[in-house]
Amino acid sequence: MFDIVISGGSVLTRTGIEQIDVGIADGFIAALGSGLEGSEMIDASGAWVGPGLVDLHTHLREPGEEWKEDIATGTAAAAAGGYTAVVAMPNTVPAIDNAQIAFYVSERARRIGYADVFPAGAITMGRLGEHMAHIDELWDAGVRIFTDDGTSLDNAAVLRLAMDYIANLGGVVAQHAVDSTLSAHGCMHEGTVSSRLGMYGIPSEAEEIVIARDLALVRLTGVRYHVQHVSTARGVELVAAAKADGLPVTCEVTPHHLTFDHNDVETTDPDFKMMPPLRSETDREALREGVRDGVIDIVATDHAPHAAREKEVPFEHAPNGVTGLEWAASVAVETIGDDMARFFEALSMTPASIGQIPAHGLALAADQPAHLVVFDPVAEWTPETTRSRSRNAPYLGTQRTGSVRATLLSGKITYEAGS
Numbered sequence: 001m002f003d004i005v006i007s008g009g010s011v012l013t014r015t016g017i018e019q020i021d022v023g024i025a026d027g028f029i030a031a032l033g034s035g036l037e038g039s040e041m042i043d044a045s046g047a048w049v050g051p052g053l054v055d056l057h058t059h060l061r062e063p064g065e066e067w068k069e070d071i072a073t074g075t076a077a078a079a080a081g082g083y084t085a086v087v088a089m090p091n092t093v094p095a096i097d098n099a100q101i102a103f104y105v106s107e108r109a110r111r112i113g114y115a116d117v118f119p120a121g122a123i124t125m126g127r128l129g130e131h132m133a134h135i136d137e138l139w140d141a142g143v144r145i146f147t148d149d150g151t152s153l154d155n156a157a158v159l160r161l162a163m164d165y166i167a168n169l170g171g172v173v174a175q176h177a178v179d180s181t182l183s184a185h186g187c188m189h190e191g192t193v194s195s196r197l198g199m200y201g202i203p204s205e206a207e208e209i210v211i212a213r214d215l216a217l218v219r220l221t222g223v224r225y226h227v228q229h230v231s232t233a234r235g236v237e238l239v240a241a242a243k244a245d246g247l248p249v250t251c252e253v254t255p256h257h258l259t260f261d262h263n264d265v266e267t268t269d270p271d272f273k274m275m276p277p278l279r280s281e282t283d284r285e286a287l288r289e290g291v292r293d294g295v296i297d298i299v300a301t302d303h304a305p306h307a308a309r310e311k312e313v314p315f316e317h318a319p320n321g322v323t324g325l326e327w328a329a330s331v332a333v334e335t336i337g338d339d340m341a342r343f344f345e346a347l348s349m350t351p352a353s354i355g356q357i358p359a360h361g362l363a364l365a366a367d368q369p370a371h372l373v374v375f376d377p378v379a380e381w382t383p384e385t386t387r388s389r390s391r392n393a394p395y396l397g398t399q400r401t402g403s404v405r406a407t408l409l410s411g412k413i414t415y416e417a418g419s
């Protein structure tokens with residue numbers, strides 16, 4: 001008799017997809033087989049059972065901006081979205097530029113127990129782009145991804161030095177690829193809609209320039225490089241060309257760039273304001289194609305909560321960002337379709353591998369920690385509530401396909417639909 005049995009689902013195992021049960025005992029996967037009995041049964045008929053999802057790009061806002069989100073509410077939202085591990089962005093207040101804050105974030109998440117949190121470290125002190133952060137001690141604290149996310153690291157000399165340093169350690173440099181000077185006044189994509197609305201735009205070139213410059217430095221330093229929230233067709237082409245050249249490059253796309261485009265900004269609803277901005281229909285199609293063909297390695301949420309009083313202002317004055325943890329899996333399945341292997345690759349296995357996250361993102365096998373998700377790929381649902389502290393999400397009230405039935409972290413149920 002197992003503690004929990006997940007029965008009747010399509011299970012992603014090391015040897016392929018199989019219709020079997022998963023038996024869980026003492027926090028671990030104890031058996032994969034047929035007719036297993038558990039004290040607690042989770043019905044997975046018609047559903048996919050695989051490794052818990054892993055988000056490489058979450059803003060938990062703690063420490064410093066807990067009115068938007070904190071580690072408890074953010075990881076509760078993560079569990080509801082099928083995630084068992086998230087990488088917390090370092091643009092907190094203060095920034096995660098030293099080991100103490102990194103320890104604080106991961107330890108607090110461990111005590112709360114909704115999801116494992118792996119903090120990313122800032123590349124520069126205070127994310128100011130001038131002097132390298134305490135990269136050695138961050139590394140020793142378990143940090144593997146370094147980024148000044150929220151801001152592009154514009155200074156090529158500082159970036160080169162950091163790349164040399166991080167390459168030597170074996171870490172990843174992740175870039176918020178939006179040129180600061182070209183985006184300085186902009187609040188949406190520069191195109192037909194920004195012309196019509198009379199808003200300052202951000203040209204696609206703001207992304208291309210940063211990626212192209214960085215790729216030259218990747219060639220120079222050999223560092224593993226990850227493009228965060230790619231938003232343009234040309235950005236995807238640059239990554240594809242770099243991969244064809246054998247450079248160690250990966251990239252992510254957000255759910256909102258797969259779902260919406262600059263026409264949605266016509267509403268001037270601040271929930272459609274994000275950085276990089278929603279691009280053209282052509283860009284969105286290229287992003288969707290990129291996820292399907294794998295040029296875009298992963299879907300990452302860029303979950304960016306903001307309080308209502310911050311977002312309920314004129315579009316130009318609103319902060320950038322949208323929440324994403326609870327509907328990213330739906331958007332992914334809407335994009336990828338019924339390719340279960342690609343779904344788990346893009347949302348769990350490859351993010352864990354890029355982020356060097358241990359014990360997550362593994363095809364199921366006996367004796368590994370039971371970090372699992374049960375996901376129904378065809379269930380239709382309409383998100384009305386959220387476990388996040390913030391509600392800045394244009395997905396609320398819209399019908400989505402694909403929903404999480406249950407999430408388990410170390411064999412404990414962290415989310416179960418309808419309970």
Ligand SMILES: [Zn+2]
Pocket residue numbers: 149150151176228229275276
């Ligand atoms: Zn960013």
